[in-house]
Amino acid sequence: MSLIVQKFGGSSVADATKLRRVAGIITDTYKAGNNVIVVVSAQGDTTDDLIEKAKEINPNPSKREMDMLLSTGEQISASLLAMTIENMGFPVISLTGWQCGVHTDSNYSASRIKKVKAERLNAELDKKRIVIVTGFQGINKYDDITTLGRGGSDTSAVALAAACHADLCEIYTDVDGVYTTDPRIVPEAKKLDEITFDEMLELASLGANVLHNRSVEMAKKYNVNLCVRSSITPNVEGTVVKEVVKMETMVVRGVAKDNDVARISLCNIEDTPGKAFRIFSLLAKHNINVDIILQSIGREGTKDISFTTSEGNLQQVLDICEANKEIIGYGDISYNTNVSKVSIVGAGMVSNAGVAAKMFEALYDANINIHMIGTSEIKVSVLIDQGMENKAVKAIHDKFELGN
Amino acid sequence: MSLIVQKFGGSSVADATKLRRVAGIITDTYKAGNNVIVVVSAQGDTTDDLIEKAKEINPNPSKREMDMLLSTGEQISASLLAMTIENMGFPVISLTGWQCGVHTDSNYSASRIKKVKAERLNAELDKKRIVIVTGFQGINKYDDITTLGRGGSDTSAVALAAACHADLCEIYTDVDGVYTTDPRIVPEAKKLDEITFDEMLELASLGANVLHNRSVEMAKKYNVNLCVRSSITPNVEGTVVKEVVKMETMVVRGVAKDNDVARISLCNIEDTPGKAFRIFSLLAKHNINVDIILQSIGREGTKDISFTTSEGNLQQVLDICEANKEIIGYGDISYNTNVSKVSIVGAGMVSNAGVAAKMFEALYDANINIHMIGTSEIKVSVLIDQGMENKAVKAIHDKFELGN
Numbered sequence: 001m002s003l004i005v006q007k008f009g010g011s012s013v014a015d016a017t018k019l020r021r022v023a024g025i026i027t028d029t030y031k032a033g034n035n036v037i038v039v040v041s042a043q044g045d046t047t048d049d050l051i052e053k054a055k056e057i058n059p060n061p062s063k064r065e066m067d068m069l070l071s072t073g074e075q076i077s078a079s080l081l082a083m084t085i086e087n088m089g090f091p092v093i094s095l096t097g098w099q100c101g102v103h104t105d106s107n108y109s110a111s112r113i114k115k116v117k118a119e120r121l122n123a124e125l126d127k128k129r130i131v132i133v134t135g136f137q138g139i140n141k142y143d144d145i146t147t148l149g150r151g152g153s154d155t156s157a158v159a160l161a162a163a164c165h166a167d168l169c170e171i172y173t174d175v176d177g178v179y180t181t182d183p184r185i186v187p188e189a190k191k192l193d194e195i196t197f198d199e200m201l202e203l204a205s206l207g208a209n210v211l212h213n214r215s216v217e218m219a220k221k222y223n224v225n226l227c228v229r230s231s232i233t234p235n236v237e238g239t240v241v242k243e244v245v246k247m248e249t250m251v252v253r254g255v256a257k258d259n260d261v262a263r264i265s266l267c268n269i270e271d272t273p274g275k276a277f278r279i280f281s282l283l284a285k286h287n288i289n290v291d292i293i294l295q296s297i298g299r300e301g302t303k304d305i306s307f308t309t310s311e312g313n314l315q316q317v318l319d320i321c322e323a324n325k326e327i328i329g330y331g332d333i334s335y336n337t338n339v340s341k342v343s344i345v346g347a348g349m350v351s352n353a354g355v356a357a358k359m360f361e362a363l364y365d366a367n368i369n370i371h372m373i374g375t376s377e378i379k380v381s382v383l384i385d386q387g388m389e390n391k392a393v394k395a396i397h398d399k400f401e402l403g404n
Numbered sequence: 405m406s407l408i409v410q411k412f413g414g415s416s417v418a419d420a421t422k423l424r425r426v427a428g429i430i431t432d433t434y435k436a437g438n439n440v441i442v443v444v445s446a447q448g449d450t451t452d453d454l455i456e457k458a459k460e461i462n463p464n465p466s467k468r469e470m471d472m473l474l475s476t477g478e479q480i481s482a483s484l485l486a487m488t489i490e491n492m493g494f495p496v497i498s499l500t501g502w503q504c505g506v507h508t509d510s511n512y513s514a515s516r517i518k519k520v521k522a523e524r525l526n527a528e529l530d531k532k533r534i535v536i537v538t539g540f541q542g543i544n545k546y547d548d549i550t551t552l553g554r555g556g557s558d559t560s561a562v563a564l565a566a567a568c569h570a571d572l573c574e575i576y577t578d579v580d581g582v583y584t585t586d587p588r589i590v591p592e593a594k595k596l597d598e599i600t601f602d603e604m605l606e607l608a609s610l611g612a613n614v615l616h617n618r619s620v621e622m623a624k625k626y627n628v629n630l631c632v633r634s635s636i637t638p639n640v641e642g643t644v645v646k647e648v649v650k651m652e653t654m655v656v657r658g659v660a661k662d663n664d665v666a667r668i669s670l671c672n673i674e675d676t677p678g679k680a681f682r683i684f685s686l687l688a689k690h691n692i693n694v695d696i697i698l699q700s701i702g703r704e705g706t707k708d709i710s711f712t713t714s715e716g717n718l719q720q721v722l723d724i725c726e727a728n729k730e731i732i733g734y735g736d737i738s739y740n741t742n743v744s745k746v747s748i749v750g751a752g753m754v755s756n757a758g759v760a761a762k763m764f765e766a767l768y769d770a771n772i773n774i775h776m777i778g779t780s781e782i783k784v785s786v787l788i789d790q791g792m793e794n795k796a797v798k799a800i801h802d803k804f805e806l807g808n
Contacts, residue, residue, distance in 0.1 A: 016460045050480070056420045057484060058491040065490065068498050069483035072476035076454070079473035080461060086469065087462040094472050098502075099547055120547070143503055143524070 002167040003125070004029055007039040007135065007157035011174055012231040013077045014044035016084075023084040025172070025234045026130060030090060035125045037164065039135040039157040040081055042073025063108035067137070067147045071097070074134035074153070082132045093124055094132040097145070102138035102156065104146045110287060111146035112214075113138060113155065116163035125164075133160060151212035158215045162222035169219065169226050170238075171211060176230035177239035178203065178210055180402035181255040185390045188403030192239050192253065197226075199253050200241045202345040202379040216241065251348040251355060252400045257389040258341040261291075262314040263372065265306040266321065268331025276305060279328055282320055288313045291341070292374030292381055302331070306372060308383060311337050339371060340389035343381040344396060356380045362399035368392050406571040407529070408433055411443040411539065411561035415578055416635040417481045418448035420488075427488040429576070429638045430534060434494060439529045441568065443539040443561040444485055446477025467512035471541070471551045475501070478538035478557070486536045497528055498536040501549070506542035506560065508550045514691060515550035516618075517542060517559065520567035529568075537564060555616035562619040566626035573623065573630050574642075575615060580634035581643035582607065582614055584806035585659040589794045592807030596643050596657065601630075603657050604645045606749040606783040609695075610660035620645065655752040655759060656804045661793040662745040665695075666718040667776065669710040670725065672735025680709060683732055686724055692717045695745070696778030696785055706735070710776060712787060715741050743775060744793035747785040748800060760784045766803035772796050 006029065008022050030036050050069050054061050061069075075096055082094035101117030124131045135153025140146050148155050154171055161169035175183075176191065178200065183189040195203075197220035204213035210228055219226045219241065229238025269275050276295065283290060290307045297303055309317060314335060321333055349355045356373075359380055363370060368391065372383035384392055397403065410433065412426050434440050454473050458465050479500055486498035505521030528535045539557025544550050552559050558575055565573035579587075580595065582604065587593040599607075601624035608617035614632055623630045623645065633642025673679050680699065687694060694711045701707055713721060718739060725737055753759045760777075763784055767774060772795065776787035788796055801807065 016457075019461055053420075053480075053484060054487055057423055058487040060491075061487040062490055065483045065486045065498060068486070068500075069480060072479045075476045075479075076457075076473060079469045080457060082469045082472070083458055083462040083465040086466055087464075094469060096472075096549075145500075 001033050001035065003035040003037070003164055005037045005039065005157050005161040005164070005166045005169040007153055007169070007171045008041070008231055009153065009173055010041040010044055010046070010077075012172055013040055013081060019081055019084045022172075022231055023081065023088060025231065027085060027088055027090050030130055036130045037121065037125070037160055037166070038081065038130065038132045039153055039160060040074060040077045040132060041135050041153040042070075043077045043080075046073040046076065064144060067108050067145050070147055071134070071137045071145045074136050078132045078134045085130055085132070090130055091128060092130040092132060094134070095120065095124070096134045097137035097156070098139035098143075100131070100133050100160070102159065104138035104140055104148070106140040106142065106144070106146065107287065108146055110149040111138060111140065113148070113159045116159050118160075118163045121160070121164060148214075152214070154212035154215035155218060158218045158222075158224050158226065161224045162218065167225065169224050171215075171226065171228050172231040172234070173210060173228060174230065174232060175210065176233050176236045177228050178241075178254070180253065181393050181397050182257070186394050186397045186403070189397065190403055193237070194240050194242060195253060196347050197241060197243060198378055199345050199347050202343070202376065203254050203256050211241070252344045252346040252402065254345050255393050255396050255400075255402065256343050256345065257393050258343075259386060259389065260310045260312070261308050261339050261341045261383065262311045262335055262337045263306060263308050263339050263383060264314070264317055264321075264333065264335045265304055266328065266330040266333055267304045268302040269305060270329050271301050271303050275303070275328065279305060279321075282324055282328075283317065286316065286320060288317060288320075292372050292383060294372050294374075308339075308341065308372070338386045339383050340386045341381050341383055342389055342392045342396065343379050344400070345379045347378050349378050349380070358399060359396055362395045363392055366391055366395040368395070405437050405439065407439040407441070407568055409441045409443065409561050409565040409568070409570045409573045411557055411573070411575045412445070412635060413557065413577055414445040414448055414450070414481075416576055417444055417485060423485055423488045426576075426635055427485065427492060429635060431489060431492055431494050434534055440534045441525065441529070441564055441570070442485065442534065442536045443557055443564060444478060444481045444536060445539050445557040446474075447481045447484075450477040450480065468548060471512050471549050474551055475538070475541045475549045478540050482536045482538045489534055489536075494534055495532060496534040496536060498538075499524065499528070500538050501541035501560070502543035502547075504535070504537050504564070506563065508542035508544055508552070510544040510546065510548070510550065511691065512550055514553040515542060515544065517552070517563045520563050522564075522567045525564070525568060552618075556618070558616035558619035559622060562622045562626075562628050562630065565628045566622065571629065573628050575619075575630065575632050576635040576638070577614060577632060578634065578636060579614065580637050580640045581632055582645075582658070584657065585797050585801050586661070590798050590801045590807070593801065594807055597641070598644050598646060599657060600751050601645060601647060602782055603749050603751050606747070606780070607658050607660050610662055610745065610747040610749065610783070610785065615645070656748045656750040656806065658749050659797050659800045659806065660747050660749065661797050662747075663790060663793065664714045664716070665712050665743050665745045665787065666715045666739055666741045667710060667712050667743050667787060668718070668721055668725075668737065668739045669708055670732065670734040670737055671708045672706040673709060674733050675705050675707050679707075679732065683709060683725075686728055686732075687721065690720065690724060692721060696776050696787060698776050698778075712743075712745065712776070742790045743787050744790045745785050745787055746793055746796045746800065747783050748804070749783045751782050753782050753784070762803060763800055766799045767796055770795055770799040772799070
């Protein structure tokens, strides 16, 4: 007998028909003799609808109250899913984040899970119940409800899998696995049977939209067996994410794009040590993740620092820079949201010379201009004009022959 | 400095405009130097919408999961109201039933409050925050969410007022107080400045729809200063509900009607002792409240027992009777939902001969047939054909000259 954690996203539980399909997958797993913990997101557009309601009365509500509001979305879908399973005659119970002991820090709207106290969960599993858990949320030391931020349900699922020593954590999405690139853009895109945690991490953070990257980090840390598969075609084997995958000739594993990018440039910064540190520690203090960072020589002994972040952070970044203009000591600030990021990812890349060059060649052949370049051990990202990203993805995918 | 508990129903917080109006009442009270605890119901039709969603996937969901589902309604309105008050620049926090220590029994969907652990509430009040609490809900000993049943937010408000020793508990509704009868039916209906707990109890349980009767019981028990007033015209003095009101000549205080009535008759019951006990203890075991009870002589040494309950209980009552037909030992069962109950209420009634007779005379004059009669120390109820209830209320109201 195994313990399996299954996570279903908002589109998989959007209405009664979809709830019944999902309940079928769950009860099949249960009937096969497994213990099952299910993590659900809010139905369809619930979260967006709640955000809209809030903005109507307060353009800038506190994050504490937003979490109070948004956490209801998962509570609704969890109880509805439990009722669906009840109706099929199986023992089931729904639990909120606080009921199943998901303890987080107090960074409302983007909390991190600190620990999972699994007593209640284990007690319910001992009663042979299917346990439905609200994803995306937990409780902090003040007994206040917190949320993990968008996509946090993946993280919830992995955290519960780690805490309960689950044999497998299945993330059900509307795609049947991880592809070499988005099949809607490049029809020849190939599904990967396996991928490493590190590769998945880069793909997730690069906008592949399959797995929330914090969930992959956590799965890597606690060595959770993770698998991505489709709730529409549950019989199709998905993609297994694990520490080491079998040797393959493929160096580049996938091509990803991300349109949710803003480029910010601080120009004419005095060329003294500690400037970059000052900027990015200020941003880190406000929990703003930056991605590609580029430093270049400016005019007359000054330097320019450019970096990218998600568009949602733009205004806050501008405000922070403005408020600390004296401390940072820059001349001008400029930004551009009309850009896209395209990236290649692959664990084999680090030991293969010429991979980046091959990518740049593909873009050159396609007549696409590169604004910024960022690299890590297993990825190369470029910033290009928005509108060119699909052409770029296709050109790179072809160049590396990933469809074969 | 006083502590005031204010309760706002679902229609008072139904949209952004209404939330702002309610927030105005709350912050005016706060600005006047009071501590304020606010209890809210779910917005408008939220609860009905959620019930519909549940029924779509499971015609008979467990009450435990229904409570999990329905409790989200108040959590949404509480957080939205908090955001509205935040936007006006006042310190505020929203709390769920479990966060503010409302402990109940485990009778899901109709739980009773056992105690309120007010530590968190008091701590927030000490911080000079306006505290918004989700009405209608609590937590049981298993850490599961429970609801108090329809109208339970009134009870929540009174319970919090009692636990925190509030100076006043204001129930805001869409009427500006308690009237001698429904002003929509009888335009001459008069607003009462004061009413006793007992009179209010009878009016509430008789369908006056102003205050949930459990809240009145609790207010009476803990001697909570209770007052009913309008959220639309907050400047109009409402009706104060208290233990003793000043002597008045008016014997009959109000006329109420209730269309949510089903009459059930068990016929040809063997005429031996203990039959009535058996029936009503069975129903009590299933938490079914019955109202008027009538026993009459049947054919050939048998008897008939008739009683009324709310229409929602009808099917369950029929099922229980059917399942225990042998034990109860009745011949036939019949029922009628096409009836209405009309009642007069007044603490002075018990010591005034002829009040009931005067009521029956009013109905006779109006040519309305009486099916059943029930009386208590301070009320007289009659069961009549549905459709005649407004005519009956008007006739009785006129007869007792309550509009003067």
